[in-house]
Amino acid sequence: MRTAEHRPAAEPQPVSAVAVEPTRWPDVASPPAASRTRAAVTAAVVRRALHRLPLRVRFSDGTSLGKGGPALDVHDPRAFHGRIGSQGLVGFGESYMAGEWDAPNLVAAFTVLAANAAELIPAPLQRLRGLWALRPPRAQRNTPDGARTNISRHYDLSNDLFALFLDDTLTYSSALFRSFPADWELLSAAQHRKIDRLLDIADVREGTRVLEIGTGWGELAIRAAGRGAHVTSLTLSREQRALARERIAAAGLSDRVSVELCDYREARGTYDAVVSVEMIEAVGAEFWPAYFRTLDARLVPGGRAVVQAITMPHERMLATRDTFTWIQKYIFPGGLLPSVEAVAETVRDHTRLSISRRDAYGAHYAETLRLWRERFTERADDVAALGFDETFRRMWTFYLAYSEAGFRSGYLDVQQYLFTKNKEDFAR
Known part of the structure; x- marks a missing residue:
């Protein structure tokens, strides 16, 4: 029986390299660092959310998550989880801008995420949003x-x-x-x-x-x-x-x-x-x-x-x-x-x-x-x-x-x- 996280036959995982201009895109070039604990917790939360979705999330080490569906390729898992851990969904977008993840059909992958937006973050963390979510600058x-x-x-x-x-x-x-x-x-x-x-x-x-x-x-x-x-x-x-x-x-x-x-x-x-x-x-x-x-x-x-x-x-x-x-x-x-x-x-x-x-x-x-x-x-x-x-x-x-x-x-x-x-x- 196939588990939610598995090692399928190797699929080409092209590593995307985007030359980011640090003066123009400072937070994309050098993201704020998440603590080791926060990064680990983020990775666990993100993987828990992804494995329940009709997506095929493929990591650069050959592992994958999800129930099948549109593909999302994570080229740099450490940076991907680190950005989300320090900046939440802002970090998710910046990780894409930096070329750390991609999707063959970006709209299809986003459609799955949007349709499940309310359930992506566990209810206990939702209730604590005020403690971890970034606030709009005045x-x-x-x-x-x-x-x-x-x-x-x-x-x-x-x-x-x-x-x-x-x-x-x-x-x-x-x-x-x-x-x-x-x-x-x-x-x-x-x-x-x-x-x-x-x-x-x-x-x-x-x-x-x-x-x-x-x-x-x-x-x-x-x-x-x-x-x-x-x-x-x-x-x-x-x-x-x-x-x-x-x-x-x-x-x-x-x-x-x-x-x-x-x-x-x-x-x-x-x-x-x-x-x-x-x-x-x-x-x-x-x-x-x-x-x-x-x-x-x-x-x-x-x-x-x-x-x-x-x-x-x-x-x-x-x-x-x-x-x-x-x-x-x-x-x-x-x-x-x-x-x-x-x-x-x-x-x-x-x-x-x-x-x-x-x-x-x-x-x-x-x-x-x-x-x-x-x-x-x-x-x-x-x-x-x-x-x-x-x-x-x-x-x-x-x-x-x-x-x-x-x-x-x-x-x-x-x-x-x-x-x-x-x-x-x-x-x-």
Whole structure:
């Protein structure tokens, strides 16, 4: 009978070597050391978790764990366990960036891990999370100054980088497809379908005054202005603002669209519609009330706010909201995904808005991310030509695959919300 840990016939175990630049990636090049005891405990906990999963975890000494399934190859077990022991899941991601482990099908391996996220850590350790989990640094709080810095670290990387893997609309949010599997040639149309649906729900038409919170590279503003609306769009990214303005001017719509470098909390005026696509993820739980109060304050009575939001399970949000994650450290500083329950509670307790509609379509995001990830991989040489090293490319491959797996497993979802501000509430 085969045990959970065994020595199968030898399989090639290629050792990955990533040249890590220590000044650029200090914690990847030289991870904090875990004590011998902590490393041993970590190895035992990790192996206990892995042997119960439908994975095939292959170690460089020829041993393997798991019940079979997608492969995960650990090239340097000591470093792998040591990083997790000292940095938790941050260390797991940094170990991948350093080339200490890999997977032939990264999305498949992540999908298994995401589907079992709540059970990976034993219940007693879950209850002691406050003692061992890393805490978010105060520097990443999304105060007006902190939000500017956090946004810049991701969205000001390079417009050329994003253009390499996004479609011609430069839309960096979930598309809406007619059928699966999705096709790259249809991605632009799927993005327009998503944008047009949001604008329809917001009832944007000729003469509508629209506030957009989170410009991106301007495609939604262009589509709204093409309907005859007048759009004020807010962003904290200088790079995005510059290119969005260029694209709006090229479309001949500069007289209908104003793109402002402005925090949502600094917005003024009132509007018939407010639209915000996948921006709430950068707000932070501390400021969710301020975000929804802004929607309320900027809407005229009878107005409509449409928000597209990535969500996670409420129990996992509560368990991890005070934990410093790999995504926060390397991809979205200060970011946190809300839950459907958290959105409902915040709107109920802090605004006069009503949730009139909520539609979920996470499977579409999984396909969107797959197309982005495949495009990013295909254009790896172009990414390198822009000056992004191998560690960065592994980091972004990890991010895109990790996100795709979250949606494929159902751990993540994406919602389109309609919030209304009834005139009757102001006539009493």
